[in-house]
Amino acid sequence: MNNDNSNPQYWFYLDNYVHLERLGNRVLLYNSLTGEIREYMDNQEVLHLIEKLQSPENLLVVQLGEKELKDPEISAFVHDMRNLFMGDLIEASRSTGKPIQLAPVLKLHRDADKMKTESFRSVGVNVMKYLDRLALYVNDSCTLDCGICSSARKQFLWCNRGNTGAELHIDKLRQLFDQLVGSDLRYVHILGGNILAYPGLHELISILVEHQLKRTFYIHYLNLAPGRESLQNLGLTLDNYSQMNVLVNFPVDEGKLKITCQILENFSIPVTFAFALQSEAEFTEAERLISALSIDSVSFHPFFNGQNLEFFEQGVFVDRQSLSAARPSLKEIHSRQVMNPFLFGNLTVLTNGDIHAGINDLPLGNLSKDSIYDIVYREVFQGQTWRRSRKQVIPCRDCVFSALCPPLSHYEYALGKNNLCRIWPLNIDGKAAN
Amino acid sequence: MKMLKSGLLFKSKLQNKYFYDRRCGTSMLCHPLLYLLLEKHNRGIDMAAWFEETVSGAAETVSLEGYGAVSRLELEYYFRKFTILRENGFFEETDTENLLSGRLKPDYVRIALANVQQVTLEVTDACNLDCAYCGYGKFYQDYDRRENKFMNPTMAKTLIDYIVKLADSPLNYSHQRDISIGFYGGEPLLNFPFIREMVDYVGQLNPRHNYFTFSMTTNSLLLEKYMDFLVEHKFNLLISLDGDEYSNSYRVCKNGSPSFPHIMRSAKALREKYPDYFREHVGFNAVFHNRNSVSALHRFFKEEFDITPGISELNTIGIKDSMKEEFRRTYANVNESLHQAEDYALIEKEMFIRLPNIRSLGSFIDQYTGFGYRDYNDLISTREGLKRIPTSTCLPFSKKIFLTVNGKILPCERIGQQHGLGWVDEHGVNLDFEKIADLYNSYYDKLKKQCTACAAAQMCLQCLFYLDIQADNPHCSGLMVEKDLSDFLSSHVSYLEEKPETYTRIIQEVSFE
Ligand code: SF4
Numbered sequence: 001m002n003n004d005n006s007n008p009q010y011w012f013y014l015d016n017y018v019h020l021e022r023l024g025n026r027v028l029l030y031n032s033l034t035g036e037i038r039e040y041m042d043n044q045e046v047l048h049l050i051e052k053l054q055s056p057e058n059l060l061v062v063q064l065g066e067k068e069l070k071d072p073e074i075s076a077f078v079h080d081m082r083n084l085f086m087g088d089l090i091e092a093s094r095s096t097g098k099p100i101q102l103a104p105v106l107k108l109h110r111d112a113d114k115m116k117t118e119s120f121r122s123v124g125v126n127v128m129k130y131l132d133r134l135a136l137y138v139n140d141s142c143t144l145d146c147g148i149c150s151s152a153r154k155q156f157l158w159c160n161r162g163n164t165g166a167e168l169h170i171d172k173l174r175q176l177f178d179q180l181v182g183s184d185l186r187y188v189h190i191l192g193g194n195i196l197a198y199p200g201l202h203e204l205i206s207i208l209v210e211h212q213l214k215r216t217f218y219i220h221y222l223n224l225a226p227g228r229e230s231l232q233n234l235g236l237t238l239d240n241y242s243q244m245n246v247l248v249n250f251p252v253d254e255g256k257l258k259i260t261c262q263i264l265e266n267f268s269i270p271v272t273f274a275f276a277l278q279s280e281a282e283f284t285e286a287e288r289l290i291s292a293l294s295i296d297s298v299s300f301h302p303f304f305n306g307q308n309l310e311f312f313e314q315g316v317f318v319d320r321q322s323l324s325a326a327r328p329s330l331k332e333i334h335s336r337q338v339m340n341p342f343l344f345g346n347l348t349v350l351t352n353g354d355i356h357a358g359i360n361d362l363p364l365g366n367l368s369k370d371s372i373y374d375i376v377y378r379e380v381f382q383g384q385t386w387r388r389s390r391k392q393v394i395p396c397r398d399c400v401f402s403a404l405c406p407p408l409s410h411y412e413y414a415l416g417k418n419n420l421c422r423i424w425p426l427n428i429d430g431k432a433a434n
Numbered sequence: 435m436k437m438l439k440s441g442l443l444f445k446s447k448l449q450n451k452y453f454y455d456r457r458c459g460t461s462m463l464c465h466p467l468l469y470l471l472l473e474k475h476n477r478g479i480d481m482a483a484w485f486e487e488t489v490s491g492a493a494e495t496v497s498l499e500g501y502g503a504v505s506r507l508e509l510e511y512y513f514r515k516f517t518i519l520r521e522n523g524f525f526e527e528t529d530t531e532n533l534l535s536g537r538l539k540p541d542y543v544r545i546a547l548a549n550v551q552q553v554t555l556e557v558t559d560a561c562n563l564d565c566a567y568c569g570y571g572k573f574y575q576d577y578d579r580r581e582n583k584f585m586n587p588t589m590a591k592t593l594i595d596y597i598v599k600l601a602d603s604p605l606n607y608s609h610q611r612d613i614s615i616g617f618y619g620g621e622p623l624l625n626f627p628f629i630r631e632m633v634d635y636v637g638q639l640n641p642r643h644n645y646f647t648f649s650m651t652t653n654s655l656l657l658e659k660y661m662d663f664l665v666e667h668k669f670n671l672l673i674s675l676d677g678d679e680y681s682n683s684y685r686v687c688k689n690g691s692p693s694f695p696h697i698m699r700s701a702k703a704l705r706e707k708y709p710d711y712f713r714e715h716v717g718f719n720a721v722f723h724n725r726n727s728v729s730a731l732h733r734f735f736k737e738e739f740d741i742t743p744g745i746s747e748l749n750t751i752g753i754k755d756s757m758k759e760e761f762r763r764t765y766a767n768v769n770e771s772l773h774q775a776e777d778y779a780l781i782e783k784e785m786f787i788r789l790p791n792i793r794s795l796g797s798f799i800d801q802y803t804g805f806g807y808r809d810y811n812d813l814i815s816t817r818e819g820l821k822r823i824p825t826s827t828c829l830p831f832s833k834k835i836f837l838t839v840n841g842k843i844l845p846c847e848r849i850g851q852q853h854g855l856g857w858v859d860e861h862g863v864n865l866d867f868e869k870i871a872d873l874y875n876s877y878y879d880k881l882k883k884q885c886t887a888c889a890a891a892q893m894c895l896q897c898l899f900y901l902d903i904q905a906d907n908p909h910c911s912g913l914m915v916e917k918d919l920s921d922f923l924s925s926h927v928s929y930l931e932e933k934p935e936t937y938t939r940i941i942q943e944v945s946f947e
């Protein structure tokens with residue numbers, strides 16, 4: 001090493017809580033402790049340095065002399081890294097040789113793609129442990145006629161009317177849950193149509209109680225008022241594992257919503273009011289109702305109706321600020337590189353028995369023909385949904401933000417594009433793009 | 435409550451500075467000035483007050499003991515970095531008592547058995563060799579008497595039926611996964627009729643979620659006679675051979691003559707007749723001792739079979755007092771031998787994860803960087819609040835189940851046979867999951883005091899059956915104080931400083947089940 005006094009040497013390194021993504025001539029650095037983001041584009045000096053940092057022989061540490069540090073690009077870069085606590089310089093004279101950084105490279109021991117290529121691996125090991133949530137569409141009958149009905153459930157958990165009279169037979173459901181004792185299934189969502197009209201509801205509840213599964217019932221508020229009695233008969237309160245989501249969409253019949261609130265007032269299980277929203281105005285109106293009716297627990301679900309892109313651009317689309325503010329951890333970033341942490345472990349069973357991992361993807365099989373083991377296995381090893389990361393879709397796979405962005409949701413289907421962001425196309429001028 | 439400092443500082447051989455944070459589970463390179471602040475913090479100094487005091491009214495530069503002159507700005511910078519780390523949960527204390535308060539529940543044992551990956555059958559305790567270091571030989575005292583018995587097929591079938599019934603139940607959370615039937619001895623091929631009968635038997639079972647594969651460790655003396663059968667059923671074969679003629683000289687026939695020529699002849703015959711099978715399903719295991727060396731092993735197997743062997747050291751547990759001296763002379767350490775080898779670099783490159791030092795580096799990378807995840811669930815779960823069961827002992831049957839020739843059930847074949855967890859007899863399988871859980875929990879309790887004070891507790895590698903666990907106050911030989919752990923971390927980081935590319939290679943190539 002050159003320890004010449006005229007050119008003192010330093011070890012320049014990156015901290016390993018920093019996520020680094022280099023794609024072609026673009027580089028993104030993200031500090032997972034502070035949320036700071038830096039991007040560089042077409043900056044040859046920086047690109048070259050990053051390339052060196054990333055090489056397996058360097059493990060995120062390279063030697064820089066005072067002279068190299070005088071290069072304006074390098075100097076600015078090092079300065080940025082230090083200022084943002086993403087990297088640092090150590091005087092080489094403080095030790096007797098080059099240090100390393102334990103680079104934040106994800107190692108997933110049971111990576112499904114890798115397992116398939118390694119003949120000695122037990123591929124199907126523990127797959128049922130991946131099943132976490134089930135959404136059951138138990139029936140499709142409903143006497144209402146909401147405007148959002150046919151497409152809402154393709155965007156978020158919501159009821160859906162088919163009025164075909166189809167139902168999931170309770171015996172089939174019992175068989176299903178009996179098969180799932182060894183899985184790690186924790187949550188079950190029960191949706192219709194109007195689930196209060198589902199004849200097997202009472203028995204389904206006792207099955208879920210028996211299996212100690214957390215459960216959420218989805219009922220439209222307009223279906224609740226006349227259903228008061230059936231509600232009381234449900235035995236929903238047998239244990240602490242029940243929750244109800246009351247679905248509300250606009251236009252809202254305030255009087256009926258008020259009645260619903262009154263019915264639920266003495267109801268002992270937790271209730272959340274889920275609002276489907278199509279515009280800013282609906283959001284404002286929802287806020288008014290929530291306050292007028294003293295509703296405490298709410299969730300909001302933007303609904304894309306084909307015309308309200310702007311509402312989505314404002315409320316759903318991500319940008320650099322929102323990503324930085326969300327401050328995903330390094331672990332979240334790692335998970336977003338190889339899977340869809342949002343959809344992973346979820347299955348949806350429709351009234352015709354079709355089982356989907358993602359409701360917008362092709363069914364994996366049918367409750368009446370396939371074992372749930374086969375379904376889960378299929379999804380883990382050949383599936384479309386659980387392991388689909390932004391790294392696999394256009395244009396995100398060419399974007400340095402792909403691991404920072406939230407996982408793919410159902411909205412990408414609804415809007416017909418994956419880049420629900422104000423970032424793509426990347427058009428930064430070299431340095432600070434915030 | 436037993437609290438341990440979360441941040442552990444260590445230096446590499448080259449005097450570079452690093453820290454490991456127990457709570458965050460990650461290790462990183464550290465600027466010397468930050469290191470100094472961390473040292474102070476670890477000594478219990480209130481850093482905010484210290485910082486105030488040091489910079490207040492000070493001139494532009496401050497002189498810090500153990501570091502030298504530092505500008506006020508620099509100091510502010512590293513104090514800020516320290517604060518950011520603190521805000522993100524670094525350098526907290528960890529409550530190891532709470533962390534290690536996990537208990538084994540009877541249901542876990544049942545579920546583990548429903549998911550068992552390997553059923554190892556001690557086909558016979560008889561052997562046609564007389565190896566000096568045999569686990570059932572003169573050095574050891576912790577096995578049942580050897581009586582040249584052959585396993586009763588009915589007994590083995592009873593156990594397999596029992597397991598298949600559980601594996602077919604919803605307690606099985608795997609699917610399309612193999613259950614490996616391992617034939618173990620003595621020398622298993624001495625009881626070939628049993629092996630054939632078992633292969634036929636499981637062939638007609640049709641488990642819902644599993645299929646069977648077969649594996650065997652053999653001294654290969656009878657290999658030529660039975661190889662067609664083994665190949666037909668795709669046995670994964672591990673041949674015991676300690677190297678060339680001299681290296682293999684502890685492995686002698688009953689009449690005292692060397693086994694080497696016999697082993698070589700049959701192994702070569704197998705390769706000749708079934709080259710594809712040989713490539714895909716055959717491995718060698720060499721026991722390491724004072725008559726072989728890593729370098730010689732590497733060369734020998736490469737030249738003779740173009741294979742890298744597995745190497746295992748002699749088991750140091752359960753040695754008779756009277757034999758301790760002779761055992762000590764026979765025992766040799768793989769790492770030492772590796773370091774003496776002239777072609778060290780080449781051996782290491784080619785044998786890689788088969789070498790204990792690289793395996794240890796692999797577990798360091800897996801456990802101390804924070805970037806290793808078992809599976810997808812691990813990647814999305816929060817580790818926060820997780821309660822661990824102490825020690826690194828596998829939960830009973832989570833890896834395998836071992837049936838001895840006498841009908842005893844053990845969690846594996848590598849531990850003393852006094853640790854039976856149940857048995858099989860003419861009435862069936864006797865496993866009391868409640869009792870097994872109680873037994874394990876009582877062992878954890880015995881070690882609890884040591885484990886909660888142990889610097890390695892979170893990443894323990896100790897199997898409790900390798901300790902004198904039935905004693906009233908067993909002593910854990912793996913127990914680490916902070917200094918031991920920092921030495922351990924330092925040695926691995928020092929290795930990586932010397933050979934940084936190994937890091938990436940391990941991540942790319944090595945997966946743990
Ligand atoms: S309540 Fe639900 S199922 Fe009925 S019409 Fe409205 S959205 Fe459709």
Ligand code: SF4
Pocket residue numbers: 390395396397399400401402403405418419420421422423424
């Ligand atoms: S293109 Fe995709 S990955 Fe890139 S910012 Fe937009 S949504 Fe995120």
Ligand code: SF4
Pocket residue numbers: 826827828833845846847848849897898899
């Ligand atoms: S040695 Fe210990 S940890 Fe390893 S398989 Fe046997 S019982 Fe389990």
Ligand code: SF4
Pocket residue numbers: 824825826881884885886888889890891892894895896910911912913914
């Ligand atoms: S090494 Fe020994 S003392 Fe330390 S945690 Fe493991 S079993 Fe306990």
